[in-house]
Amino acid sequence: MKYQKPKGTRDLFGKELKRIESLCSSARDFFARYGYEEIRTPTFEHADLFIRSIGAHTDIVEKENYTFEIDKRTLMLRPEGTASTLRALIENRVPLPARLLYIGAMFRKEKPQKGRFREFIQVGTELIGEGAPFYDAEMIFQGKKFMDFLQARQIRVELNSIGCPECRADFKKTLRAYLEEFENAICADCKRRLDKNFLRIFDCKNARCQEIYDSAPKITDSLCEDCNAHYHQVKSFLKVFDVEFHENKKLVRGLDYYTRTVFEFKHGSLGSQDTILAGGRYDILMKELGGQDTPALGWAMGVDRLLIAMPDELPPIQDPKRFFIAVMGETYLNQGLELRNTILEHNFVCIIGNPCENIKKQFKDANRQKAEYVIVYGENEAEQGIYTVKNMTTGVQELIARDNFPAFLKGVK
């Protein structure tokens, strides 16, 4: 084979593409009813935007990005949706508070594995301009409602608070003091993280590291008064919303911009790649990107992973029935086209054959097109005002008067 798709990418067609499209349009309709408006930003941005927001020392910026240079500016394929959305809000002076939904492809040069692609599709919502804990709870509630709507079972909601820069500064000292005696036991990645984005150590996949962190102090227990009160209110609102959640003090996010509330929705069937939806609050990001000091929060959901996790749980795709019209000669083409319009108006698929071919050839074509009904229309049918309709599944052929045809279509399921 001469050309193959790049590693970690996919060709989407047929059923898989339909499932993705159906999930995305469900999300669009669902969140529109909660007041979210869709936004589409470019697939690539100036690299600085992502470096500034995600953090220079995160995996994404250090090794997983696709960057390229055009006109002496470094551009990056977007690795996530939040930075672009905020950039767009600031640049277009969108009035706040704003509820936004985005859907689109993101790019990260990760090791491809089950449920993880280098070009992947995310759906995300952002609520910009609200800082009260009520909104954190409501946003988690909406995510959970969407999972319920998709009939996704086995969803576990995990919650934590990682505080503000102020409580983090104090906690950093506490954690460092504790880890002194384990300096040689933790992995090289964690040692590096301790200097840069230190909360990330809790995210380490190394079992020995996790053992040490199990008994290490946690940021959640060192929150400043305001952050602590905020976290408690989020939890009590979640109870009002009747969302079952599990506190996970080791839950941190891989991006630097998060503050206070962080959450993840996990699905039992995915093993280590079990996170389907993740998000939190990022109160410092708008200012960081040159906007007003504005609280904000949001989440993103991996569409591909969601579909892999739930092959049978999502509502099945209903394919419309397929018709094929075999017009016997150019003379009857106009009436054939009219017939096709009638069929299309009833929301069926309809393919028209080449009227210059004989009936045998057209039936062959109909089979290749997986037609469920073939309608023959030629001299005989035109004279008698009928259609010859063959049900390709049962093999039954019947003559239907043109006037009765709409009634026949209504009966097709």
Ligand SMILES: [Zn+2]
């Ligand atoms: Zn704080």
Ligand SMILES: [Zn+2]
């Ligand atoms: Zn480690």
